[in-house]
Amino acid sequence: MQHRPVKLACRGVWKIYGPDPARLLAGGARPDLATIRASHHVGAVRDATLDVGEGEIFVIMGLSGSGKSTLVRCLSRLVEPTAGEILFDGRDLLKASRAEMIAIRRHKMGMVFQHFALLPHLTVLENVAFPLEVQGVARPTREARAREVIALVGLEGREGHYPRQLSGGQQQRVGIARSLAVEPELWFLDEPFSALDPLIRREMQDEFLRVQRLLKKTIVFITHDFDEAIRLADRIAIMKDGALIQIATPEELVLSPADDYVADFTRHVARAKVVTLGRIMTPGPAAEVAGALPAHARVEAVADRIEGSPLPHAVIDEAGRVIGHVGARAVIDVLIGRRIG
């Protein structure tokens, strides 16, 4: 999964709040947490470097106050970083003029907010059409497009409702539809489901995955919920005190956490949810197989099938070549938590 072209990257991005942030970073200095605190500054983002591949769901995970929102706002330049570069399709966003930024945001970026940020005086239809309205798209065109995305998120029939007449989950569906109305290439979601009830949250996660399978956007998704991160992410970046601690696939995070802080999150995660067949297969073809399964399938999803068959299954890569095989024993090892890898 690592051979996607890079869509969005940030290099050495800092965001420091306080009386004189520039001085702390003068001459390319890289102050540590203690230095920043001692000078009465807040290091909201410290030296963040990451790449997001095209079509990837990149999740940034961390506790409240760890700097996730600030980082994603640096990526969209809602917040001006103190230092660093943000490369969007290889071009530094921080060098873009005001007018260029407006154009980029109008056509290439969409964002979903934790508290929905819907306009209270507009109907669902008008809210979703709003980003097109400010671009000056004619009413019939923008409303037709808005109806499309409203249907995509399953809100047909509610076009005439006002936000306050909708449940939290429905409001966030509007938020999602609105952010997709301009067909953005980059999709930012800042804790979109955190304000929702757990059951609704799960439903929205499924919905989100369904929409993404259709649209294949490049996504930066913020959450403080590790389970959510694991369910959705292609890759996860763990953040703490403004710094990125580890960037890895859910599987790598769980199997080899970079430090105790990350290990604390991963300890209670059921392995079967993250471990893929590629990880537990025996390389090479088997003599006789019951069927073929993709290497990136997670154990949880295919366990029943493998266990229920007396024969092993072949494991194939994305090109359909057989790269190994896996039997019931290996799956059971994962399920009961025996050491693997």
Added chain:
Amino acid sequence: MRAGEGIAGAVPRAGLRGSGAWQRGAWLWGGIVAASLALAAWVGPVPVPKALTPDMAGWVSAALRWLVERADLGLFSFKELTRAIAAVIEWPYSLVRAALVDGWVEGRGSRARTILQPLSWIAVIAIVAAMGAYARSWRLGAFVGACFLYLAVFGRWESAMVTLASILIAVPIGVAGGLGLSIAAWLWPRFERALAPILDLMQTVPIFAYLVPILFLFGFGPVAALIATVIYAMPPMVRVTTLALKSVPPELGEFATMAGCTTAQRIRKVLLPAALPDLMVGVNQVIMLSLNMVIIASMIGAGGLGFDVLNALRRLDIGAGIEAGLAITALAIALDRLSQAYAARTADVPMSAGASGGWPRRHPWLSTVALVILGTALMGLVLPPVASYPAEAVITTKAFWGDLVKAINIRYFDDLEAIKTAFLTFVMLPVKRFLLALPWPWVLAVAAFAGWRLGGAPLAATGAALGAFVLATGLWEQAMTTVYLCGVAVVIAAFIGIPLGILAAANDTAGRVIGGIIDTLQTLPSFVYLIPVVMLFRVGDFAALIAVVLFALAPAVRYTAHGLRSVPPEMIEAGIVCGCTPRQVLTRIRLPLALPEILLGLNQTIMLALSMLVITALVGTRDLGQEVYIALTRADTGAGVIAGLGVAAIAIIADRLIAAGAAHARARLGLQRGTP
């Protein structure tokens, strides 16, 4: 307070420390009061040296004269500017006035011929009733219609329409100006910083003081009155709007950026609509303040209901005064309920998406009203009673009110007189003598010291500087009279208002009743308060005091009730679990926690008291307000402005000291501020 009792037992150390600080504070201030008494008794007033009272009034007068006679702003002179402003306001005003009062007339004098009658009284009532029904319910429509019908039946229609015409012009200008200023403040923080002190000053300078320079610049007449009204009613709109724009959730602003809004789009399409419910509250305030000011501005030629009251007060025509006062009350209540209903409507029901069909079907309200206007206009041509309310059908209650008040005065003369005399002898005069006997250096020192205790060196400097300004006006005695009247009124208002607030918070029914009364009292223009007190107590300090107390009561009640209600329920539960009696819950938990809020209420009470005091100059007080009033009648600009600034200085000192005290109390309790 003994520690170990009730809830204090649970936190003995905090209780002890708290009471220790209290005790020290009490000793300190007790000592200061004792020293003041001693100084008043044995030293007495110290004359203010001539060198300390420069002729500031003369400077202001000269400056204004220079502005009017000489000042050249490059392309045009200042005089041309004021003329232009007057013309811009004059034009729409005469249009609205024609529609409501005068009609359109061709020719002059005896050859005048009416081309078009003004709107029929039936049409106006239909319009306001339809507005009420549209904004809330048929009940409100009927109520507002009845209020206006009252104006017609009791013969106040023309005056009321003159007043209404002024309001219809002043409110849009005030709202638009307020919006413009606060959007500018939102765009440019530097502009906001410059604006803040000006707004502070505008809200503390008493109303009459506005009138003096405006009278000088714009002359006597409705336009000058309108300008004064706009200037007076705009600052609250600026404040409300600034606050409303700031309290739009930050995510909405971020969304606007992400949607690629330009600055203009962001303001027009996101911020203002999202802030609309709050803005409507501001509009309501502008309407009520405009009404208040339009009434007072009858002194510089606004005419209308205010003029009726003023006239009646001058002639001591009791019946006419009460009648005009009731008419103002009806108008005020109708306007208030109507604009509140609109505010609530924008918060609840967003503008309904357009129904389909032709114009009349899409706008049922407008088309009905248009029909009524047209119908009454046509009928008015043949049926005079439709065009204007028939004089024969006017009911006058003048005689009734006159007789009633006379009867009260005859029947209760001794009682009323006894109350008045007792109060004057035992409370008011001693306080007045005490304050007037204080040497001014000591007063300044105490003001500075209080500032230092509550807010450190900056506040001490503010207190001393403003006190010195008051001294420099050369009106020290009048200023101390103002302090005395205001002080006594505030203490009485607190003694009445705080218990009422406690009652309102304790009992829902009482809360509703008290809230209703207080709300109604607050909608009344300050002028109206003078009428009953003059009827019962004639002129003088006591009459003034009663009017001030009534006018300034509302915030003491409202903030107390709000403060008590917003004490966190866990704290009360904790108290009950500790075995507090209901009384102890009130005195040990709720009142101490509500203290900062109560202080803020008192602060508002002081501000209202000062603004009312100036108006009571009409009933013969001898304070700074009287100076302003005299200056107004003599058109002595400088003297009026300086005396007005003197009142403002007193108001600002009180405001800063109490705000600092409340902040202190809040910090000690670790509380956050909410709004009542």
